[in-house]
Amino acid sequence: MSNDHSHTAYRRPHRSLKSKYKLSEAPISIQNETKSELVVTRKSTTKHLLVWAVILLMLLLLSSQQHEYNARNVSDGDVIVKKVPEESENDANGESCLRPRRNSNAAVKSPLKPPFINLGMPKMGSSSLHNYFKCGGYKSVHWRCGERYCSECIREAIQAGLPPFSKCNITDIDSYAQIDRGPENLVQVNYLNEIVGGVPNATFILTFRNMTNWYMSMNNWQSIHSSEINMRQRFERADITGLPTGVGRNVSEFSHFYCEYVKRVREEVAKYPG
Secondary structure (H helix, E strand, O other): OHHHHHHHHHHHHHHHHHHHHHHHHHHHHHHHHHHHHHHHHHHHHHHHHHHHHHHHHHHHHHHHHHHHHHHHEEEEOOEEEEOOOOOOOEOOOOOEOOOOOOOHHHHOOOOOOOOEEEOOOOOOOHHHHHHHHHHOOOOEEEOEEOOEEHHHHHHHHHHOOOOOOOOOOOOOOOEEEEOOOOHHHOHHHHOHHHHHHHOOOOEEEOOOOOHHHHHHHHHHOOEOOEOOOOHHHHHHHOOEOOEOOOOOOOHHHHHHHHHHHHHHHHHHHOOOOO
């Protein structure tokens, strides 16, 4: 009996330890499964991130290619317009009429004095020019001369045989950053001779811009007062000196128009050296 009792006493602790071992084994198994799930989840998340990164990269590449295509080929209805080289047309002196003269400052022997009058076109940096003069402490106006539109008071004064800005009812203006009110009131083009001759001591500014970029900018710009057509279409409908109604459908026509206008400006301003 003692032997059996002794044997029984020996096996019970063994079963108890085994039972404890099995109980302690269960949480370890659960922990291992949880870790495996986390690893799988992390791998899955990494794969998804890589997939989205590839998709985003492809979209960026496609957007870049489309932007480059638009810069080279501009579609306007059925008209496909090739980019016009900036050196394609020259003035009488053999200089590009689509770029500023690089050596013009060398000929200036006296400080430039106000008023500064911008003879450039809409969407060619007039807002930047306006902010530039304001930042420098100059009194500048941008298409509005006091309570009136600059183009209206300038046109009225010229048609009445008076100095260009005499009906604008503003004084001590240093900079006229924009004097037109869009294609329909392009006074700097239609009354160029009268403006330059009427203020011969002024400093006239002529802004330049890449012709394709200018064309695209006008195609993308719509006034809140005329949401049906963009500015490029307004140019085409307006009857402007050098750009009659129906002309202005593509980059080539705008390049030719602006080139001829630059020639006119250079010729007219040269009559009043100061």
